[in-house]
Amino acid sequence: MTDKDYDVIVVGAGNAALVSALTAHEAGARVLVLEAAPKKERGGNSRFAGAIFRFVHDGPTSIEPLLTAEARAWLDRVEVEPYTAERYYQDAQSTSGGRAHPGLLRLLVEKSHETVAWMRDRGVKWELAVGKLVDPDNIDPGEAYVLPAGGAVRVVNEGVGLMADLFDAVERAGIEVRYDSPAHELILEGSRVTGVRVRTEDGFVDVHGAVVLASGGFEANPEMRLRYLGAGWDLVKVRGSRFNMGTMLTQALNAGAQPAGHWGGCHASPLDADAPDVGDLRLTDKMSRYSYPYGLLVNVEGRRFVDEGEDEVWLTYAKTGGAIREQPQALAFQIFDQKMVHLLEPRYSTGTPVEADTIADLGNKLAIAARELERTVADFNAATTGGAFDPFSKDGRRAEPEGQPAKSNWAVPLESPPYVCYRVTCGITFTFGGLKIDEQARVIDTTGKPMRGLYATGELAGDFFYHNYPAGAGLVRGAVFGRIAGAEAAKLAAVAGRPCLPPSGP
Numbered sequence: 001m002t003d004k005d006y007d008v009i010v011v012g013a014g015n016a017a018l019v020s021a022l023t024a025h026e027a028g029a030r031v032l033v034l035e036a037a038p039k040k041e042r043g044g045n046s047r048f049a050g051a052i053f054r055f056v057h058d059g060p061t062s063i064e065p066l067l068t069a070e071a072r073a074w075l076d077r078v079e080v081e082p083y084t085a086e087r088y089y090q091d092a093q094s095t096s097g098g099r100a101h102p103g104l105l106r107l108l109v110e111k112s113h114e115t116v117a118w119m120r121d122r123g124v125k126w127e128l129a130v131g132k133l134v135d136p137d138n139i140d141p142g143e144a145y146v147l148p149a150g151g152a153v154r155v156v157n158e159g160v161g162l163m164a165d166l167f168d169a170v171e172r173a174g175i176e177v178r179y180d181s182p183a184h185e186l187i188l189e190g191s192r193v194t195g196v197r198v199r200t201e202d203g204f205v206d207v208h209g210a211v212v213l214a215s216g217g218f219e220a221n222p223e224m225r226l227r228y229l230g231a232g233w234d235l236v237k238v239r240g241s242r243f244n245m246g247t248m249l250t251q252a253l254n255a256g257a258q259p260a261g262h263w264g265g266c267h268a269s270p271l272d273a274d275a276p277d278v279g280d281l282r283l284t285d286k287m288s289r290y291s292y293p294y295g296l297l298v299n300v301e302g303r304r305f306v307d308e309g310e311d312e313v314w315l316t317y318a319k320t321g322g323a324i325r326e327q328p329q330a331l332a333f334q335i336f337d338q339k340m341v342h343l344l345e346p347r348y349s350t351g352t353p354v355e356a357d358t359i360a361d362l363g364n365k366l367a368i369a370a371r372e373l374e375r376t377v378a379d380f381n382a383a384t385t386g387g388a389f390d391p392f393s394k395d396g397r398r399a400e401p402e403g404q405p406a407k408s409n410w411a412v413p414l415e416s417p418p419y420v421c422y423r424v425t426c427g428i429t430f431t432f433g434g435l436k437i438d439e440q441a442r443v444i445d446t447t448g449k450p451m452r453g454l455y456a457t458g459e460l461a462g463d464f465f466y467h468n469y470p471a472g473a474g475l476v477r478g479a480v481f482g483r484i485a486g487a488e489a490a491k492l493a494a495v496a497g498r499p500c501l502p503p504s505g506p
Protein backbone atom coordinates (compact mmCIF):
# COMPACT_ATOMS: atom_id res chain seq x y z
CA MET A 1 0.00 0.00 0.00
CA THR A 2 1.38 3.42 -0.87
CA ASP A 3 0.35 6.52 1.04
CA LYS A 4 0.33 10.08 -0.28
CA ASP A 5 3.68 11.74 -0.74
CA TYR A 6 5.35 14.20 1.62
CA ASP A 7 8.47 16.29 1.29
CA VAL A 8 9.99 15.28 4.61
CA ILE A 9 9.30 12.23 6.79
CA VAL A 10 10.52 12.60 10.38
CA VAL A 11 10.85 9.30 12.26
CA GLY A 12 10.21 9.66 16.00
CA ALA A 13 8.40 12.32 18.02
CA GLY A 14 10.89 13.32 20.72
CA ASN A 15 12.75 16.61 21.11
CA ALA A 16 15.11 16.08 18.14
CA ALA A 17 12.28 14.99 15.85
CA LEU A 18 9.84 17.81 16.64
CA VAL A 19 12.52 20.51 16.33
CA SER A 20 13.38 19.00 12.96
CA ALA A 21 9.74 18.81 11.86
CA LEU A 22 9.09 22.44 12.81
CA THR A 23 12.19 23.61 10.94
CA ALA A 24 11.30 21.68 7.78
CA HIS A 25 7.72 22.96 7.97
CA GLU A 26 8.90 26.57 8.31
CA ALA A 27 11.07 26.05 5.24
CA GLY A 28 7.92 25.22 3.28
CA ALA A 29 8.06 21.41 3.32
CA ARG A 30 5.05 19.12 3.77
CA VAL A 31 6.07 17.15 6.83
CA LEU A 32 4.89 13.85 8.29
CA VAL A 33 5.99 12.69 11.75
CA LEU A 34 5.89 8.94 12.44
CA GLU A 35 5.84 7.82 16.07
CA ALA A 36 5.97 4.21 17.29
CA ALA A 37 4.26 4.99 20.61
CA PRO A 38 0.55 5.56 21.15
CA LYS A 39 -0.40 9.21 21.71
CA LYS A 40 -0.61 8.90 25.49
CA GLU A 41 3.01 7.68 25.66
CA ARG A 42 4.38 10.14 23.11
CA GLY A 43 7.47 12.23 23.65
CA GLY A 44 10.23 9.59 23.89
CA ASN A 45 13.09 9.91 26.34
CA SER A 46 12.70 13.68 26.02
CA ARG A 47 9.49 13.56 28.07
CA PHE A 48 11.31 11.76 30.92
CA ALA A 49 14.15 14.28 30.99
CA GLY A 50 15.00 16.81 33.66
CA ALA A 51 15.21 19.05 30.57
CA ILE A 52 18.40 20.84 31.54
CA PHE A 53 19.89 22.37 28.40
CA ARG A 54 23.65 23.00 28.38
CA PHE A 55 24.37 26.07 26.30
CA VAL A 56 26.87 28.90 25.97
CA HIS A 57 25.97 32.10 27.84
CA ASP A 58 27.52 35.18 29.43
CA GLY A 59 25.87 34.74 32.84
CA PRO A 60 22.61 36.28 34.08
CA THR A 61 22.43 39.06 31.46
CA SER A 62 22.38 36.66 28.54
CA ILE A 63 20.18 34.09 30.32
CA GLU A 64 17.52 36.60 31.37
CA PRO A 65 15.88 37.15 27.95
CA LEU A 66 15.32 33.40 27.63
CA LEU A 67 13.40 33.04 30.89
CA THR A 68 9.71 33.41 31.62
CA ALA A 69 8.80 36.52 33.59
CA GLU A 70 8.17 34.39 36.67
CA ALA A 71 11.54 32.67 36.41
CA ARG A 72 13.43 35.98 36.16
CA ALA A 73 12.65 36.71 39.82
CA TRP A 74 15.21 34.05 40.79
CA LEU A 75 18.07 35.87 39.06
CA ASP A 76 18.58 38.11 42.11
CA ARG A 77 18.88 35.10 44.41
CA VAL A 78 21.34 32.89 42.54
CA GLU A 79 24.86 33.09 41.20
CA VAL A 80 25.69 31.77 37.70
CA GLU A 81 29.10 32.14 36.09
CA PRO A 82 29.36 32.68 32.33
CA TYR A 83 29.69 29.45 30.34
CA THR A 84 32.04 30.06 27.41
CA ALA A 85 32.19 28.11 24.17
CA GLU A 86 35.71 27.03 25.03
CA ARG A 87 34.69 25.68 28.44
CA TYR A 88 31.73 23.82 26.91
CA TYR A 89 34.00 22.29 24.29
CA GLN A 90 36.54 21.28 26.95
CA ASP A 91 33.88 19.80 29.28
CA ALA A 92 32.49 17.72 26.41
CA GLN A 93 35.91 16.60 25.21
CA SER A 94 37.29 15.83 28.65
CA THR A 95 34.26 13.72 29.60
CA SER A 96 34.66 11.94 26.24
CA GLY A 97 38.40 11.33 26.63
CA GLY A 98 39.08 13.70 23.72
CA ARG A 99 37.29 11.44 21.23
CA ALA A 100 34.21 13.51 20.29
CA HIS A 101 34.14 14.56 16.63
CA PRO A 102 35.67 18.07 16.76
CA GLY A 103 33.60 19.53 13.90
CA LEU A 104 30.26 18.19 15.12
CA LEU A 105 31.01 19.19 18.70
CA ARG A 106 32.05 22.74 17.71
CA LEU A 107 28.79 23.13 15.81
CA LEU A 108 26.78 21.85 18.79
CA VAL A 109 28.53 24.33 21.08
CA GLU A 110 28.36 27.31 18.70
CA LYS A 111 24.66 26.87 17.93
CA SER A 112 23.60 25.95 21.47
CA HIS A 113 22.49 29.42 22.63
CA GLU A 114 20.69 30.41 19.44
CA THR A 115 18.88 27.06 19.44
CA VAL A 116 17.54 27.62 22.96
CA ALA A 117 16.36 31.10 21.84
CA TRP A 118 14.79 29.58 18.69
CA MET A 119 12.86 27.12 20.86
CA ARG A 120 11.72 29.95 23.16
CA ASP A 121 10.36 31.73 20.09
CA ARG A 122 8.29 28.64 19.30
CA GLY A 123 6.79 28.46 22.77
CA VAL A 124 9.25 26.48 24.90
CA LYS A 125 9.32 28.05 28.38
CA TRP A 126 12.61 28.31 30.26
CA GLU A 127 13.52 28.74 33.92
CA LEU A 128 16.60 28.46 36.14
CA ALA A 129 17.34 24.93 37.37
CA VAL A 130 16.80 26.01 40.98
CA GLY A 131 16.08 23.15 43.37
CA LYS A 132 17.33 20.40 41.07
CA LEU A 133 20.49 19.48 42.98
CA VAL A 134 19.97 21.35 46.26
CA ASP A 135 16.77 22.70 47.81
CA PRO A 136 17.22 26.51 48.12
CA ASP A 137 15.07 26.49 51.29
CA ASN A 138 17.83 24.47 52.98
CA ILE A 139 20.51 27.08 52.35
CA ASP A 140 20.97 29.94 54.83
CA PRO A 141 19.66 33.22 53.36
CA GLY A 142 23.11 34.79 53.86
CA GLU A 143 24.86 32.05 51.82
CA ALA A 144 25.25 32.17 48.05
CA TYR A 145 23.11 29.72 46.05
CA VAL A 146 25.23 28.83 43.04
CA LEU A 147 23.96 27.14 39.86
CA PRO A 148 26.40 25.15 37.72
CA ALA A 149 27.30 27.32 34.72
CA GLY A 150 26.63 24.52 32.22
CA GLY A 151 23.44 23.32 33.89
CA ALA A 152 21.76 26.55 34.95
CA VAL A 153 18.65 26.47 32.76
CA ARG A 154 15.88 23.94 32.17
CA VAL A 155 12.42 23.86 30.66
CA VAL A 156 9.52 24.77 32.94
CA ASN A 157 7.97 21.46 34.12
CA GLU A 158 11.06 19.66 32.82
CA GLY A 159 10.68 17.03 30.05
CA VAL A 160 6.90 16.93 30.39
CA GLY A 161 6.79 20.70 29.80
CA LEU A 162 9.31 20.49 26.96
CA MET A 163 7.27 17.97 25.02
CA ALA A 164 3.95 19.68 25.78
CA ASP A 165 5.38 22.96 24.42
CA LEU A 166 6.83 21.29 21.31
CA PHE A 167 3.66 19.31 20.54
CA ASP A 168 1.66 22.55 20.93
CA ALA A 169 3.93 24.19 18.36
CA VAL A 170 3.61 21.20 16.00
CA GLU A 171 -0.17 21.25 16.34
CA ARG A 172 -0.34 25.01 15.75
CA ALA A 173 1.73 24.50 12.60
CA GLY A 174 -0.69 21.81 11.39
CA ILE A 175 2.03 19.16 11.05
CA GLU A 176 0.62 15.65 10.78
CA VAL A 177 1.77 13.23 13.50
CA ARG A 178 0.89 9.54 13.18
CA TYR A 179 1.00 7.53 16.40
CA ASP A 180 1.22 3.74 16.71
CA SER A 181 3.25 3.94 13.50
CA PRO A 182 6.64 2.28 13.90
CA ALA A 183 8.97 2.83 10.97
CA HIS A 184 9.95 -0.64 9.82
CA GLU A 185 12.58 -0.03 7.14
CA LEU A 186 13.92 2.52 4.69
CA ILE A 187 12.72 2.54 1.10
CA LEU A 188 15.75 2.60 -1.17
CA GLU A 189 16.48 3.13 -4.81
CA GLY A 190 20.07 2.02 -4.97
CA SER A 191 21.78 4.10 -2.33
CA ARG A 192 19.10 6.84 -2.42
CA VAL A 193 16.57 6.89 0.37
CA THR A 194 13.11 7.75 -0.94
CA GLY A 195 10.90 7.04 2.04
CA VAL A 196 9.93 4.82 4.93
CA ARG A 197 7.91 1.61 5.22
CA VAL A 198 5.62 1.80 8.23
CA ARG A 199 4.33 -1.26 10.09
CA THR A 200 0.62 -1.23 10.91
CA GLU A 201 -1.70 -3.88 12.36
CA ASP A 202 -2.92 -4.79 8.88
CA GLY A 203 0.20 -4.52 6.77
CA PHE A 204 2.81 -2.07 5.59
CA VAL A 205 2.29 1.50 4.39
CA ASP A 206 4.93 3.28 2.31
CA VAL A 207 5.44 7.02 2.74
CA HIS A 208 7.77 8.94 0.44
CA GLY A 209 9.97 11.96 1.02
CA ALA A 210 13.40 12.87 2.35
CA VAL A 211 13.85 11.08 5.68
CA VAL A 212 15.04 12.47 9.02
CA LEU A 213 15.77 9.69 11.50
CA ALA A 214 15.23 10.87 15.09
CA SER A 215 14.06 7.63 16.67
CA GLY A 216 16.50 7.39 19.57
CA GLY A 217 19.14 4.85 20.56
CA PHE A 218 18.81 1.17 21.53
CA GLU A 219 18.76 1.59 25.32
CA ALA A 220 15.35 -0.11 25.70
CA ASN A 221 16.40 -3.21 23.76
CA PRO A 222 18.06 -5.85 26.02
CA GLU A 223 19.23 -7.95 23.07
CA MET A 224 21.10 -5.01 21.52
CA ARG A 225 22.42 -3.86 24.92
CA LEU A 226 23.92 -7.30 25.48
CA ARG A 227 25.32 -7.38 21.93
CA TYR A 228 26.96 -3.95 21.98
CA LEU A 229 27.43 -2.92 25.63
CA GLY A 230 28.36 -6.36 26.94
CA ALA A 231 27.42 -8.96 29.52
CA GLY A 232 25.14 -7.76 32.30
CA TRP A 233 23.82 -4.72 30.43
CA ASP A 234 20.79 -6.74 29.29
CA LEU A 235 19.66 -6.76 32.94
CA VAL A 236 19.88 -3.06 33.83
CA LYS A 237 16.93 -0.80 34.49
CA VAL A 238 15.89 1.65 31.75
CA ARG A 239 15.34 5.21 32.98
CA GLY A 240 13.26 6.39 30.05
CA SER A 241 11.07 5.36 27.11
CA ARG A 242 10.32 1.70 26.36
CA PHE A 243 10.10 2.48 22.62
CA ASN A 244 13.75 3.18 21.80
CA MET A 245 14.52 -0.29 20.46
CA GLY A 246 17.12 0.68 17.87
CA THR A 247 14.99 -0.55 14.97
CA MET A 248 15.81 2.25 12.52
CA LEU A 249 19.42 2.37 13.68
CA THR A 250 19.71 -1.27 12.61
CA GLN A 251 17.76 -0.65 9.41
CA ALA A 252 19.98 2.27 8.45
CA LEU A 253 23.09 0.14 9.00
CA ASN A 254 21.52 -2.59 6.85
CA ALA A 255 20.92 0.01 4.15
CA GLY A 256 24.61 0.93 4.08
CA ALA A 257 24.93 3.67 6.70
CA GLN A 258 28.22 3.89 8.56
CA PRO A 259 28.30 3.29 12.32
CA ALA A 260 30.10 5.95 14.38
CA GLY A 261 31.00 6.64 17.96
CA HIS A 262 31.13 4.57 21.12
CA TRP A 263 28.97 1.54 20.37
CA GLY A 264 30.15 -0.12 23.59
CA GLY A 265 29.29 2.94 25.68
CA CYS A 266 26.23 4.57 27.16
CA HIS A 267 24.95 7.15 29.60
CA ALA A 268 24.00 5.35 32.81
CA SER A 269 23.48 6.90 36.21
CA PRO A 270 22.68 6.01 39.84
CA LEU A 271 19.04 5.05 40.15
CA ASP A 272 17.00 4.05 43.20
CA ALA A 273 17.21 0.25 43.50
CA ASP A 274 13.41 0.14 43.79
CA ALA A 275 12.82 2.12 40.56
CA PRO A 276 10.64 0.39 37.96
CA ASP A 277 12.48 -1.72 35.35
CA VAL A 278 11.48 0.71 32.58
CA GLY A 279 10.70 4.43 32.86
CA ASP A 280 7.30 5.35 34.29
CA LEU A 281 5.79 8.63 33.08
CA ARG A 282 4.31 9.26 36.52
CA LEU A 283 7.84 9.34 37.98
CA THR A 284 9.90 10.60 34.98
CA ASP A 285 13.41 11.26 36.40
CA LYS A 286 12.42 11.40 40.08
CA MET A 287 14.13 8.08 40.98
CA SER A 288 17.63 9.34 40.06
CA ARG A 289 20.09 9.75 42.97
CA TYR A 290 22.88 12.27 42.34
CA SER A 291 23.88 13.55 45.78
CA TYR A 292 26.71 11.01 46.26
CA PRO A 293 29.46 13.71 46.24
CA TYR A 294 28.25 14.66 49.74
CA GLY A 295 28.57 11.12 51.11
CA LEU A 296 30.21 7.76 50.53
CA LEU A 297 29.27 5.18 47.90
CA VAL A 298 29.97 1.57 48.93
CA ASN A 299 29.16 -1.89 47.55
CA VAL A 300 27.71 -4.96 49.29
CA GLU A 301 31.24 -5.81 50.47
CA GLY A 302 31.35 -2.50 52.34
CA ARG A 303 34.01 -1.08 50.03
CA ARG A 304 34.22 2.23 48.18
CA PHE A 305 34.84 1.90 44.43
CA VAL A 306 34.79 5.44 42.92
CA ASP A 307 36.01 8.93 43.73
CA GLU A 308 32.64 10.41 44.71
CA GLY A 309 34.09 13.93 44.53
CA GLU A 310 36.10 13.64 41.33
CA ASP A 311 34.35 16.62 39.74
CA GLU A 312 31.06 18.52 39.82
CA VAL A 313 28.26 15.97 39.73
CA TRP A 314 27.01 17.00 36.26
CA LEU A 315 30.37 15.78 34.89
CA THR A 316 30.47 12.42 36.70
CA TYR A 317 26.92 11.07 37.16
CA ALA A 318 26.61 9.66 33.62
CA LYS A 319 29.50 7.23 34.16
CA THR A 320 28.72 6.41 37.80
CA GLY A 321 25.80 4.14 36.82
CA GLY A 322 28.25 1.98 34.85
CA ALA A 323 30.59 1.79 37.86
CA ILE A 324 27.68 0.61 40.02
CA ARG A 325 26.72 -2.01 37.43
CA GLU A 326 30.20 -3.53 37.78
CA GLN A 327 29.71 -4.14 41.52
CA PRO A 328 28.36 -7.42 42.95
CA GLN A 329 24.57 -7.62 42.34
CA ALA A 330 24.88 -4.29 40.44
CA LEU A 331 24.03 -2.70 43.77
CA ALA A 332 25.51 0.16 45.83
CA PHE A 333 24.69 2.25 48.90
CA GLN A 334 24.89 6.01 49.25
CA ILE A 335 25.59 6.87 52.90
CA PHE A 336 25.18 10.37 54.35
CA ASP A 337 25.42 11.81 57.84
CA GLN A 338 23.38 14.54 59.50
CA LYS A 339 25.79 17.29 58.37
CA MET A 340 24.83 16.53 54.75
CA VAL A 341 21.20 15.37 54.61
CA HIS A 342 19.90 18.90 54.03
CA LEU A 343 21.91 18.92 50.77
CA LEU A 344 20.20 15.86 49.25
CA GLU A 345 18.31 16.51 46.02
CA PRO A 346 14.61 17.08 46.74
CA ARG A 347 13.77 14.04 44.60
CA TYR A 348 15.31 11.72 47.23
CA SER A 349 11.89 12.04 48.85
CA THR A 350 10.66 9.33 46.43
CA GLY A 351 13.01 6.82 48.09
CA THR A 352 12.92 4.89 51.35
CA PRO A 353 16.17 5.37 53.27
CA VAL A 354 17.60 2.98 55.82
CA GLU A 355 18.76 4.76 59.00
CA ALA A 356 20.98 3.71 61.91
CA ASP A 357 22.87 5.27 64.80
CA THR A 358 26.11 3.40 64.14
CA ILE A 359 27.88 2.30 60.98
CA ALA A 360 27.84 -1.31 62.21
CA ASP A 361 24.06 -1.20 62.69
CA LEU A 362 23.66 0.34 59.28
CA GLY A 363 25.70 -2.48 57.70
CA ASN A 364 23.58 -5.08 59.51
CA LYS A 365 20.31 -3.44 58.51
CA LEU A 366 21.47 -3.32 54.88
CA ALA A 367 22.61 -6.97 55.12
CA ILE A 368 26.03 -6.04 53.75
CA ALA A 369 29.56 -6.68 55.12
CA ALA A 370 29.20 -4.59 58.31
CA ARG A 371 32.75 -5.08 59.63
CA GLU A 372 34.31 -4.09 56.33
CA LEU A 373 31.98 -1.11 56.13
CA GLU A 374 33.10 0.03 59.60
CA ARG A 375 36.75 -0.27 58.52
CA THR A 376 36.06 1.61 55.27
CA VAL A 377 34.40 4.51 57.08
CA ALA A 378 37.04 4.63 59.87
CA ASP A 379 39.92 4.66 57.35
CA PHE A 380 38.15 7.26 55.26
CA ASN A 381 37.45 9.51 58.26
CA ALA A 382 41.06 9.23 59.43
CA ALA A 383 42.29 10.32 55.99
CA THR A 384 40.14 13.47 55.78
CA THR A 385 41.90 16.80 56.16
CA GLY A 386 40.63 20.28 57.09
CA GLY A 387 39.54 23.13 54.86
CA ALA A 388 36.31 24.91 54.06
CA PHE A 389 33.44 22.79 52.75
CA ASP A 390 31.65 24.35 49.76
CA PRO A 391 28.61 22.42 48.50
CA PHE A 392 28.44 24.36 45.23
CA SER A 393 32.01 24.21 43.89
CA LYS A 394 34.94 21.87 43.97
CA ASP A 395 36.35 22.70 47.40
CA GLY A 396 39.59 20.71 47.25
CA ARG A 397 38.80 18.93 50.54
CA ARG A 398 40.58 15.74 49.61
CA ALA A 399 41.07 12.38 51.33
CA GLU A 400 43.43 9.64 50.24
CA PRO A 401 42.63 6.64 52.43
CA GLU A 402 44.96 3.70 51.90
CA GLY A 403 43.44 0.88 49.86
CA GLN A 404 40.47 3.01 48.76
CA PRO A 405 39.89 5.40 45.88
CA ALA A 406 40.75 9.00 46.77
CA LYS A 407 37.91 11.46 47.30
CA SER A 408 39.02 14.65 45.56
CA ASN A 409 36.45 17.12 46.89
CA TRP A 410 33.83 17.31 49.65
CA ALA A 411 35.78 14.74 51.74
CA VAL A 412 34.18 15.40 55.13
CA PRO A 413 34.21 12.72 57.87
CA LEU A 414 31.09 10.57 58.08
CA GLU A 415 30.59 10.90 61.81
CA SER A 416 27.25 12.55 62.68
CA PRO A 417 24.52 9.96 63.27
CA PRO A 418 21.92 8.93 62.53
CA TYR A 419 23.37 7.76 59.22
CA VAL A 420 21.03 7.76 56.24
CA CYS A 421 21.46 5.33 53.35
CA TYR A 422 19.83 4.95 49.91
CA ARG A 423 20.17 1.72 47.87
CA VAL A 424 21.01 2.39 44.24
CA THR A 425 21.55 0.46 41.05
CA CYS A 426 22.48 1.31 37.46
CA GLY A 427 19.88 2.97 35.22
CA ILE A 428 20.66 3.27 31.52
CA THR A 429 19.68 6.61 29.98
CA PHE A 430 20.78 6.39 26.36
CA THR A 431 23.34 4.71 24.12
CA PHE A 432 26.32 6.52 22.58
CA GLY A 433 26.82 4.50 19.36
CA GLY A 434 24.96 5.77 16.32
CA LEU A 435 25.06 6.69 12.65
CA LYS A 436 27.86 8.72 11.16
CA ILE A 437 26.59 12.15 10.16
CA ASP A 438 28.28 15.22 8.71
CA GLU A 439 27.82 18.89 9.60
CA GLN A 440 24.68 19.03 7.43
CA ALA A 441 23.23 16.11 9.44
CA ARG A 442 23.47 13.91 6.33
CA VAL A 443 23.95 10.22 7.06
CA ILE A 444 27.26 8.98 5.68
CA ASP A 445 27.51 5.55 4.08
CA THR A 446 30.18 2.90 4.53
CA THR A 447 32.16 4.32 1.60
CA GLY A 448 32.23 7.79 3.17
CA LYS A 449 29.57 9.39 0.90
CA PRO A 450 26.37 11.09 2.08
CA MET A 451 23.30 8.89 1.57
CA ARG A 452 21.02 11.04 -0.53
CA GLY A 453 17.68 11.66 1.15
CA LEU A 454 18.73 10.51 4.63
CA TYR A 455 19.43 12.71 7.68
CA ALA A 456 19.81 11.89 11.37
CA THR A 457 19.71 13.68 14.71
CA GLY A 458 19.39 13.00 18.45
CA GLU A 459 20.47 9.85 20.22
CA LEU A 460 20.60 7.98 16.94
CA ALA A 461 23.59 10.02 15.70
CA GLY A 462 27.04 8.86 16.86
CA ASP A 463 30.41 10.49 17.50
CA PHE A 464 29.37 12.98 20.19
CA PHE A 465 29.84 11.19 23.53
CA TYR A 466 32.32 8.54 24.68
CA HIS A 467 32.56 6.90 28.14
CA ASN A 468 30.86 9.80 29.93
CA TYR A 469 28.84 12.95 29.26
CA PRO A 470 28.25 16.52 30.48
CA ALA A 471 24.66 16.91 31.75
CA GLY A 472 22.28 18.76 29.46
CA ALA A 473 24.20 18.12 26.23
CA GLY A 474 21.83 15.41 24.94
CA LEU A 475 18.76 17.56 24.35
CA VAL A 476 20.87 20.37 22.90
CA ARG A 477 22.60 17.96 20.52
CA GLY A 478 19.21 16.72 19.29
CA ALA A 479 17.82 20.23 18.87
CA VAL A 480 20.89 21.74 17.16
CA PHE A 481 21.14 18.90 14.64
CA GLY A 482 17.35 18.66 14.44
CA ARG A 483 17.27 22.18 13.06
CA ILE A 484 20.07 21.39 10.64
CA ALA A 485 18.47 18.11 9.50
CA GLY A 486 15.05 19.72 9.05
CA ALA A 487 16.45 22.60 7.01
CA GLU A 488 18.62 20.35 4.84
CA ALA A 489 15.84 17.84 4.19
CA ALA A 490 13.47 20.66 3.22
CA LYS A 491 16.12 22.11 0.92
CA LEU A 492 16.55 18.77 -0.81
CA ALA A 493 12.80 18.53 -1.27
CA ALA A 494 12.67 22.05 -2.74
CA VAL A 495 15.42 21.18 -5.23
CA ALA A 496 13.51 18.07 -6.24
CA GLY A 497 10.25 19.98 -6.73
CA ARG A 498 6.94 18.73 -5.40
CA PRO A 499 5.88 16.06 -4.73
CA CYS A 500 9.31 15.26 -3.44
CA LEU A 501 11.20 12.24 -4.54
CA PRO A 502 14.84 13.04 -3.97
CA PRO A 503 16.53 13.25 -7.39
CA SER A 504 19.61 11.24 -8.14
CA GLY A 505 23.02 12.82 -8.61
CA PRO A 506 24.56 15.66 -6.66
Ligand SMILES: Cc1cc2nc3c(=O)[nH]c(=O)nc-3n(C[C@H](O)[C@H](O)[C@H](O)COP(=O)(O)OP(=O)(O)OC[C@H]3O[C@@H](n4cnc5c(N)ncnc54)[C@H](O)[C@@H]3O)c2cc1C
Pocket: 011, 012, 013, 014, 015, 016, 017, 034, 035, 036, 037, 042, 043, 044, 045, 046, 047, 048, 049, 050, 051, 052, 053, 054, 181, 182, 183, 184, 214, 215, 216, 217, 239, 240, 241, 243, 244, 245, 246, 247, 248, 284, 285, 429, 430, 457, 458, 459, 460, 471, 472, 473, 474, 475, 476, 478
Ligand atom coordinates in the same frame (compact mmCIF):
# COMPACT_ATOMS: atom_id res chain seq x y z
C1 LIG B 1 15.26 10.18 33.07
C2 LIG B 1 16.03 10.97 32.04
C3 LIG B 1 16.47 12.26 32.34
C4 LIG B 1 17.19 12.98 31.38
N1 LIG B 1 17.54 14.29 31.64
C5 LIG B 1 18.14 15.02 30.67
C6 LIG B 1 18.41 16.41 30.84
O1 LIG B 1 18.07 17.00 31.86
N2 LIG B 1 19.05 17.07 29.83
C7 LIG B 1 19.42 16.45 28.67
O2 LIG B 1 20.01 17.09 27.79
N3 LIG B 1 19.15 15.14 28.47
C8 LIG B 1 18.51 14.43 29.43
N4 LIG B 1 18.23 13.12 29.21
C9 LIG B 1 18.62 12.52 27.93
C10 LIG B 1 17.66 13.01 26.86
O3 LIG B 1 16.35 12.92 27.35
C11 LIG B 1 17.76 12.21 25.59
O4 LIG B 1 19.06 12.05 25.17
C12 LIG B 1 16.95 12.94 24.51
O5 LIG B 1 15.63 13.10 24.97
C13 LIG B 1 16.94 12.17 23.24
O6 LIG B 1 16.09 12.83 22.35
P1 LIG B 1 15.73 12.15 20.98
O7 LIG B 1 14.74 13.05 20.36
O8 LIG B 1 16.95 11.75 20.25
O9 LIG B 1 15.03 10.77 21.40
P2 LIG B 1 13.63 10.52 22.10
O10 LIG B 1 13.13 11.69 22.83
O11 LIG B 1 13.75 9.25 22.85
O12 LIG B 1 12.67 10.32 20.87
C14 LIG B 1 12.75 9.19 20.03
C15 LIG B 1 11.35 8.84 19.59
O13 LIG B 1 11.41 7.87 18.55
C16 LIG B 1 10.35 6.95 18.73
N5 LIG B 1 10.71 5.74 18.00
C17 LIG B 1 11.61 4.78 18.31
N6 LIG B 1 11.65 3.85 17.33
C18 LIG B 1 10.77 4.25 16.37
C19 LIG B 1 10.38 3.72 15.10
N7 LIG B 1 10.89 2.56 14.61
N8 LIG B 1 9.45 4.40 14.39
C20 LIG B 1 8.88 5.55 14.86
N9 LIG B 1 9.22 6.07 16.05
C21 LIG B 1 10.17 5.45 16.79
C22 LIG B 1 10.27 6.79 20.23
O14 LIG B 1 9.02 6.30 20.64
C23 LIG B 1 10.51 8.23 20.69
O15 LIG B 1 9.31 8.95 20.81
C24 LIG B 1 17.48 12.39 30.13
C25 LIG B 1 17.01 11.11 29.83
C26 LIG B 1 16.27 10.41 30.77
C27 LIG B 1 15.74 9.05 30.39
